[in-house]
Amino acid sequence: MDASSAAVKYTSLKRAKSRTKAVKVLLILLSFLLALVFAFPLYWLLRGAFVNHAEILARPPVFFPGAPGFDNFRLGLERIQFLRQLWNSVSIVVPYVIGTVLTTSFAGYAFAKLRFPLRGLWFTLVISTMMLPSAVTLLPQYSLYTSMGLAGKPALIIPAFFCAGGNAYFVFLLRQFFMTIPGELSEAAKIDGAGYFRIYSRIMLPLIRPAMIVVALFSFINCWNEFFYTMIYLKTEADYTLPMGLYIVNGMRIPNYEQVMALALVVTTPCLVFFLIGNKYFVEGIALTGIKG
Structure with missing residues (x-):
């Protein structure tokens, strides 16, 4: 047996x-x-x-x-002002990424670690903006920027920095990361005489580096590939960004798909490079998003 x-x-x-x-x-x-x-x-x-x-x-x-x-690359680059449009894209993306990282990290830190009246209500209102389509706010934004005299490329550069923090998902993401940090660290820093900004910059930010990289990566990709708002605000070819350059290359009567794909490969390369560089932090950031509510 x-x-x-x-x-x-x-x-x-x-x-x-x-x-x-x-x-x-x-x-x-x-x-x-x-x-x-x-x-x-x-x-x-x-x-x-x-x-x-x-x-x-x-x-x-x-x-x-x-x-x-490589003729498609040569012919495509000859049909647009590549260096000028590259500079336009960079000059809009850089302030957008910096503004997004700063403003969303400020908001996330405030919602996670500070105590102020109606904090839960304000956070609910911020999250509820995720349900609002961007087309709904397009007309008020356009009226505001044009009334302020922001025409052409400045209409994207200036709000790109000051209004970049309107992304509720990034605020939620960073808030979740801030809430995973033990409150004892803040209390110890307060005992040593550190203020809120010093705690935020010297203690909190180094601990949420993966989340900051995720926010910067997503912000870069979103702004670099933006076409709708650039088509609305940018009026002259000298102010166009690279996605608008792709629109120019694709002819109306005789489509130049091969040249468009060649330039699309050039435009996509920075996104692929940054994603490969930050892939480790991207995966870590997504994995740690919901550890603590």
């Missing part, structure tokens, strides 16, 4: 291990398949940047360029 029981137990364990191994193999295959699905648009962008006009319009589609070349 003992030998037969041991044999049955061994067989059961072997089957369990086999099932576990089969499940792992299936999960790996599924992950690989999903990776291919999500990576295919990026490959199609790379493919489109190096094919000629005939190949990009060919049906059935050409999956591999016959004679890859």
